Amino acid sequence: MSIGLPIPWAKAEFWGNEEKYLVDALRSSWISGGAYVEKLEAACAARIKAPHAFAVSNGTAALNLAYLALDIQPGDEIIVPGFGFMAAANVALQLHAVPVFCDVDPDAWCMRASDVAPLITSRTRAIVAIHTYGNMCGVDELVALGTQHGVPVIEDAAEAFGSKMGDAAAGSRGLINTFSFHATKTITTGEGGLVTTNDDALASKIRLFRSHGLRRERHYWHEIPGNNFRLTNLQAAIGVAQIEHIDQIFARRGAVYEQYTRRLRNIPGLQLQRLTPGCSPVIWAVAVKLEPAHYEQGRDAVMQQMAQKGIETRPGFQAPSEMHYFAPTHLPVSEELGRSVISVPSYPSLSELEIDFICNELANLSTSS
Ligand SMILES: Cc1ncc(COP(=O)(O)O)c(C=O)c1O
Numbered sequence: 001m002s003i004g005l006p007i008p009w010a011k012a013e014f015w016g017n018e019e020k021y022l023v024d025a026l027r028s029s030w031i032s033g034g035a036y037v038e039k040l041e042a043a044c045a046a047r048i049k050a051p052h053a054f055a056v057s058n059g060t061a062a063l064n065l066a067y068l069a070l071d072i073q074p075g076d077e078i079i080v081p082g083f084g085f086m087a088a089a090n091v092a093l094q095l096h097a098v099p100v101f102c103d104v105d106p107d108a109w110c111m112r113a114s115d116v117a118p119l120i121t122s123r124t125r126a127i128v129a130i131h132t133y134g135n136m137c138g139v140d141e142l143v144a145l146g147t148q149h150g151v152p153v154i155e156d157a158a159e160a161f162g163s164k165m166g167d168a169a170a171g172s173r174g175l176i177n178t179f180s181f182h183a184t185k186t187i188t189t190g191e192g193g194l195v196t197t198n199d200d201a202l203a204s205k206i207r208l209f210r211s212h213g214l215r216r217e218r219h220y221w222h223e224i225p226g227n228n229f230r231l232t233n234l235q236a237a238i239g240v241a242q243i244e245h246i247d248q249i250f251a252r253r254g255a256v257y258e259q260y261t262r263r264l265r266n267i268p269g270l271q272l273q274r275l276t277p278g279c280s281p282v283i284w285a286v287a288v289k290l291e292p293a294h295y296e297q298g299r300d301a302v303m304q305q306m307a308q309k310g311i312e313t314r315p316g317f318q319a320p321s322e323m324h325y326f327a328p329t330h331l332p333v334s335e336e337l338g339r340s341v342i343s344v345p346s347y348p349s350l351s352e353l354e355i356d357f358i359c360n361e362l363a364n365l366s367t368s369s
Helices: 018-028 035-048 059-069 087-094 113-119 139-149 200-210 233-244 246-264 299-308 332-340 352-364
Strands: 052-056 077-081 098-102 124-130 153-156 176-180 193-197 218-222 270-272 286-290 341-344
Touching (some): 018 035, 018 233, 035 052, 035 193, 052 059, 052 200, 059 124, 059 153, 059 176, 059 193, 059 200, 077 087, 087 098, 098 113, 113 139, 124 139, 139 153, 193 200, 246 286, 246 352, 299 341, 299 352
Parallel strands (some): 124 153, 153 176
Antiparallel strands (some): 052 193, 176 193, 270 286
């Protein structure tokens, strides 16, 4: 078997009935709402063990819905990690709330309750736990801390569909939980997302906010100033087909992660993301931190060198202090991770040969050998 270059960083993959269900949805003429949306919600609810699951247009809309349901107001503070995708912080700003950044664990790259505790004030209205790259935050500790202060936890499990902490699925312990089904994610609907909650009253609010505050029984009567965050039946059809093969997807992702871990842990100058104790992850993206002593050219140069070899990589998430529109912060760990982390292709169909090739190239770029 040969290696096909370039190797992309991500690849949307189809496992069985995606095309069939998509055509079925199209021919049914139910292209907005429809039976596939309900099927996708039921399948996700069963996997996550969530009494209420709402398919939405993307993971950012899912966070927006969570904030609306929690009645986040201008000036409210929302604690978010300094290392992670900035959707939760961006949506907070759009609602004129204040993202309060928490630095992350230098090894697990996720937020810890012990770092969140000193940031809680009388204005704190939510803690957003982002399960970065598929590793998970210590959710029990965060929920216990939140409960102590009357602050809800939102799990942003966009990158962690399928990960578990003990027996609890990522996105099952927060008061509200959000997921993304973007093209690169563990399961995809192209663009798409999900919101779950165990709370009946919040579920009613989420249902209304998702669809302009409308109830089916009364046309054009808006109960609340909602939005349109709905997923289409066409997209949901793809998601239903993906869920049918979820165990196979998890197994392939697991094998890719396992092979990378075996190889990368022996390369000097690379630090793998350490799993939070108790976490059985479905890794979305395999990432390593480059130690400057071994990669003197710096992370961005390494990315370019990898690209020259035909391997697409991505940098770690940039810290909020790098972006002009966030208030100044000092987050030493997140800033360092933003400068030195690189993530490598991690999609399920990567072959052993390709993974070996990627690991060898990364090792060859070390300046200390
Ligand atoms: C942690 C996290 N939260 C939220 C999102 C936003 O999801 P979407 O791109 O579906 O809007 C992403 C997506 O990339 C993400 O990684």
